[in-house]
Amino acid sequence: TGRRARAEEVLRVLEERCATPIGKLREVADDMTAEMVAGLQAEGASKLKMLVSYVDNLPTGDEKGLFYALDLGGTNFRVLRVQLGGKEGRVLKQEYEEVSIPPHLMVGSSNELFDFIAAALAKFVASEGEDFHLPQGRHRELGFTFSFPVKQSSIASGILIKWTKGFCIDETVGEDVVAELTKAMERQGLDMKVAALVNDTIGTLAGGRYDDSDVIAAVILGTGTNAAYVERAQAIPKLNVVPKSGEMVINMEWGNFWSPHLPMTDYDKALDFDSLNPGEQIYEKLISGMYLGEILRRVLLRMAKEASLFGDIVPSKLEIPFVLRTPHMSAMHHDASPDLKVVGTKLKEVLGIPNTSWKTRKLVVNVCDVIAKRGARIAAAGIYGILKKLGRDTAPTDTASKRRTVIAMDGGLYEHYAIFSKWLQSTLRELLGEEASASVVVKLANDGSGIGAALLAASHSQYL
Numbered sequence: 001t002g003r004r005a006r007a008e009e010v011l012r013v014l015e016e017r018c019a020t021p022i023g024k025l026r027e028v029a030d031d032m033t034a035e036m037v038a039g040l041q042a043e044g045a046s047k048l049k050m051l052v053s054y055v056d057n058l059p060t061g062d063e064k065g066l067f068y069a070l071d072l073g074g075t076n077f078r079v080l081r082v083q084l085g086g087k088e089g090r091v092l093k094q095e096y097e098e099v100s101i102p103p104h105l106m107v108g109s110s111n112e113l114f115d116f117i118a119a120a121l122a123k124f125v126a127s128e129g130e131d132f133h134l135p136q137g138r139h140r141e142l143g144f145t146f147s148f149p150v151k152q153s154s155i156a157s158g159i160l161i162k163w164t165k166g167f168c169i170d171e172t173v174g175e176d177v178v179a180e181l182t183k184a185m186e187r188q189g190l191d192m193k194v195a196a197l198v199n200d201t202i203g204t205l206a207g208g209r210y211d212d213s214d215v216i217a218a219v220i221l222g223t224g225t226n227a228a229y230v231e232r233a234q235a236i237p238k239l240n241v242v243p244k245s246g247e248m249v250i251n252m253e254w255g256n257f258w259s260p261h262l263p264m265t266d267y268d269k270a271l272d273f274d275s276l277n278p279g280e281q282i283y284e285k286l287i288s289g290m291y292l293g294e295i296l297r298r299v300l301l302r303m304a305k306e307a308s309l310f311g312d313i314v315p316s317k318l319e320i321p322f323v324l325r326t327p328h329m330s331a332m333h334h335d336a337s338p339d340l341k342v343v344g345t346k347l348k349e350v351l352g353i354p355n356t357s358w359k360t361r362k363l364v365v366n367v368c369d370v371i372a373k374r375g376a377r378i379a380a381a382g383i384y385g386i387l388k389k390l391g392r393d394t395a396p397t398d399t400a401s402k403r404r405t406v407i408a409m410d411g412g413l414y415e416h417y418a419i420f421s422k423w424l425q426s427t428l429r430e431l432l433g434e435e436a437s438a439s440v441v442v443k444l445a446n447d448g449s450g451i452g453a454a455l456l457a458a459s460h461s462q463y464l
């Protein structure tokens with residue numbers, strides 16, 4: 001029918017605008033490399049903040065003792081405790097709990113948010129069993145994973161630059177988040193010291209390195225997206241400290257990356273315009289779990305309006321921003337049933353659209369495919385940009401060299417959206433070529449960030 005043809009036309013235009021031929025990806029990667037160099041040069045010289053993390057030593061395996069970690073950076077936050085037993089014992093015991101953050105606290109007051117977190121932490125500490133040992137007279141120590149852009153001035157302090165991922169509490173911006181948490185813990189009567197303030201990406205890098213000494217970078221693909229890597233101190237002109245190791249972990253804040261080569265559509269521009277942070281985090285808005293489902297919703301809405309894809313009336317639920325979440329999208333995208341039953345169910349349950357035809361369902365899957373493929377491919381280009389910066393985009397020259405390059409990955413998007421992860425991996429192989437990709441490994445470091453923060457608390461303990 002004419003309707004279908006009009007909907008197919010919307011898809012065709014989308015496909016055209018989202019195209020990521022290899023040449024375009026190489027340009028995106030080159031821009032990533034160039035922005036990295038600029039960001040390391042001076043504060044504010046690039047959209048990439050390239051934040052100095054003050055982590056100059058990653059875990060070695062020698063870490064010992066009881067440490068806590070708190071991970072705040074998305075819709076859930078996690079508390080974790082771990083008993084570390086050094087080289088022999090490794091992780092002796094580990095426990096964690098996950099708490100979801102009531103949405104009103106994400107846009108409320110600073111005290112309310114931190115009180116909520118400190119209360120959950122206090123409750124968790126109260127449940128500490130006998131398998132965990134804190135030496136007499138010591139305070140408990142915490143690695144605080146805070147996954148928003150922070151300007152650090154030491155390993156255990158940092159000022160919030162801005163909220164992202166749906167958080168928006170103006171009064172926290174410009175404040176030291178460690179001080180905010182510490183005050184809240186005091187209000188709860190909780191005796192706990194923040195030993196390290198890190199980002200989930202740096203936590204993942206630390207946890208990844210603990211598992212595999214060839215880990216050189218970490219990438220998060222979850223609600224948001226970010227990357228961190230180990231840089232030579234000499235390559236950081238803006239560095240104001242001299243790390244003994246000669247290295248410094250850099251938190252790229254790559255979600256804010258922008259390049260004129262990024263394939264942007266009208267849907268992306270409108271999404272950005274309507275967002276809490278217009279003009280910011282453009283790369284994140286093309287790639288991450290918070291936004292993929294919303295891009296899909298916007299395309300389907302267009303198809304409903306311009307091509308009456310779902311009948312004469314535009315389904316009212318389809319007008320609600322963010323109703324269609326990326327996990328819904330991924331469930332539809334992975335639907336392998338002959339009649340696309342899952343797609344039908346999701347359209348009905350999430351969007352209130354009953355009785356869709358197979359052709360309509362198939363069209364929805366095709367839209368998912370275009371959006372996920374673009375996101376995965378430009379994420380791969382970003383990783384390739386990092387490898388170029390480090391000179392690890394070519395095969396090790398010495399034929400005897402066994403050099404491996406491992407990238408630790410974490411985040412629900414990468415973990416659960418299999419089509420997305422497969423696209424990312426194959427695109428990275430495509431960019432690197434066969435020879436170079438033989439020594440590059442992308443490794444899922446499942447919840448590496450929690451344990452990583454605890455490990456960094458251990459390696460930065462006040463009792464060392």
Ligand code: ADP
Nearest residue numbers: 074075222223289326327330411412413416417
């Ligand atoms: P966070 O990024 O908030 O710290 P996670 O790393 O667990 O948390 O990632 C959660 C995000 O991962 C969700 O917001 C969602 O976008 C994405 N996600 C979770 N499950 C799936 C899924 N099954 N398919 C696709 N994306 C998923």
Ligand code: MG
Nearest residue numbers: 073074200222
């Ligand atoms: Mg996370």
